[in-house]
Amino acid sequence: MQQTTGRGNQTYHHGDLRAALLDAAAQRIESEGVEALSLRKLADDVGVSRSALYHHFRDKNALLNAVAARGFEQWIAVSKARANSVDMTPADRLAQFVHGYIHWSASNPQLYDLMFGRPIWKTGQADEQLKEIAFPAFHFMLNKITQWQQEGILAQSMPALRQTQVIWATLHGLARLIIDGVYADSEHIDDMCNCAVAMLLKQN
Amino acid sequence: MQQTTGRGNQTYHHGDLRAALLDAAAQRIESEGVEALSLRKLADDVGVSRSALYHHFRDKNALLNAVAARGFEQWIAVSKARANSVDMTPADRLAQFVHGYIHWSASNPQLYDLMFGRPIWKTGQADEQLKEIAFPAFHFMLNKITQWQQEGILAQSMPALRQTQVIWATLHGLARLIIDGVYADSEHIDDMCNCAVAMLLKQN
DNA sequence: ATGTTAATCTTGACAGTGTCAAATTATAAG
DNA sequence: CTTATAATTTGACACTGTCAAGATTAACAT
Numbered sequence A, B: 001m002q003q004t005t006g007r008g009n010q011t012y013h014h015g016d017l018r019a020a021l022l023d024a025a026a027q028r029i030e031s032e033g034v035e036a037l038s039l040r041k042l043a044d045d046v047g048v049s050r051s052a053l054y055h056h057f058r059d060k061n062a063l064l065n066a067v068a069a070r071g072f073e074q075w076i077a078v079s080k081a082r083a084n085s086v087d088m089t090p091a092d093r094l095a096q097f098v099h100g101y102i103h104w105s106a107s108n109p110q111l112y113d114l115m116f117g118r119p120i121w122k123t124g125q126a127d128e129q130l131k132e133i134a135f136p137a138f139h140f141m142l143n144k145i146t147q148w149q150q151e152g153i154l155a156q157s158m159p160a161l162r163q164t165q166v167i168w169a170t171l172h173g174l175a176r177l178i179i180d181g182v183y184a185d186s187e188h189i190d191d192m193c194n195c196a197v198a199m200l201l202k203q204n
Numbered sequence C: 001a002t003g004t005t006a007a008t009c010t011t012g013a014c015a016g017t018g019t020c021a022a023a024t025t026a027t028a029a030g
Numbered sequence D: 001c002t003t004a005t006a007a008t009t010t011g012a013c014a015c016t017g018t019c020a021a022g023a024t025t026a027a028c029a030t
Helices: A017-034 A039-044 A050-055 A060-083 A091-109 A109-116 A118-124 A129-151 A160-180 A186-201 B016-033 B039-046 B049-056 B060-083 B090-107 B109-116 B116-123 B128-151 B162-181 B186-198
Strands: none
Touching: A017 A039, A017 A050, A017 A060, A017 A109, A039 A050, A060 A091, A060 A109, A060 A118, A060 A129, A091 A109, A091 A129, A091 A160, A091 A186, A091 B109, A109 A118, A109 A160, A118 B162, A129 A160, A160 A186, A160 B116, A160 B162, A160 B186, A186 B162, A186 B186, B016 B039, B016 B049, B016 B060, B016 B109, B039 B049, B060 B090, B060 B109, B060 B116, B060 B128, B090 B109, B090 B128, B090 B162, B090 B186, B109 B162, B128 B162, B162 B186
16 A cells, blocks of 8 residues: 555556656646646656556545645645744734735745635535545644734634634635735735734734 | 517417526425536426527536525525614624524525535636625625725725635625535524624724 | 455546637628 | 617537446566
8 A cells, every 4th residue: 555666667567656657746736726736647747547546546536635635745845844943022923924824825836725724624525534634734723813812912802713713714714815816915925914914903 | 579469478489598497496405405406307307408508608607606696685685685684783783693604504505505615616607797686685784784884893904805815704604504414403593693693892 | 376356556538627820700990 | 660789598618526337567476
């Protein structure tokens, strides 16, 4: 199930087709978008025939789920790394979190779209494995925001869960508007982030 | 181009196919979602053959643009009607605006998804006509928020444009999370709206 | 080493899809 | 009534995701 034979795959069955498909899919998605991903072209990229894929993924949606799952792993890693930069005031950490979130989404627009987009989450198309990987991402945000509440830089009058949902909605909405280009220019990313931070911070 | 002959169309060419297609498309979209819309099934619904559509819309995207345009007209009408309820404090009006926005999106999820979704706005697939109809919607929000700034219930330290973008991002993000069911339950809509309002309002 | 089992990959096929060109029909204009 | 113009249909093409059946190869037990 892992690497069956370590190296030297030439005219193999294929070696590790699953990983190759994931790589190629992620690459094609990031360059052309989710909606332009064709399983047949993907098979061509990898040099394998069209329905070979079905021995590693139940269907196209399962493949997308797997790519999204990898995206979440990457997202969490980046976010945690950012959160561990110590010598900062809480307010600066919040600001950095906001800017980091938006910049990551703007740098990986297609992947962000896949991870947080409708096709996967709507109609229960997210499989259990993806949910298990995605949940820590939300939990991470919930923790951060609870912490900022306790540190006194966010209002404390509301349940942390609700506040997390609203703050995340702000970030998510901002990311979507920028990515989709809906009356929000990507030149003003930092301006918008600063404005968002100012609005989130407890005013006193 | 309008109604060629007023009434009594039976075994006509079809009468007014364009309108019939729009109606059928809107209906099918709202019941099954944008991604499930098939031009051929749509033609069946209307009782016409597959490529009749192409004499009224350049392609599928043009049809979707037209449906979205109708959605914006409806959205603007509803929003303006809500905004004209007089006897209220400014803060209550803001609250009502937020609740109204979210409830409308939750009541017309598929249409909202089409209007503000990626497939139309990304990659410049929104045609000029749609942009002309959509722009007043954004202008309407910009006006409202500028007004609330002047009335002193929103912070005045930021440019109205930026603040509009961020507030709209909050609403848009909330709508998306609820519609797509991404870790936001639709049972708690009002709780989340109240939380959002509390965060937006200038705290003093 | 050999025969068996199980995994992997390919080929052929099917039902869909959006879209175009050419042919057909009905409406409007002269 | 004839002509011109718009609306609609039929046939076709290239493409999509997915499945069933057959072929190929790896892993395993003896």
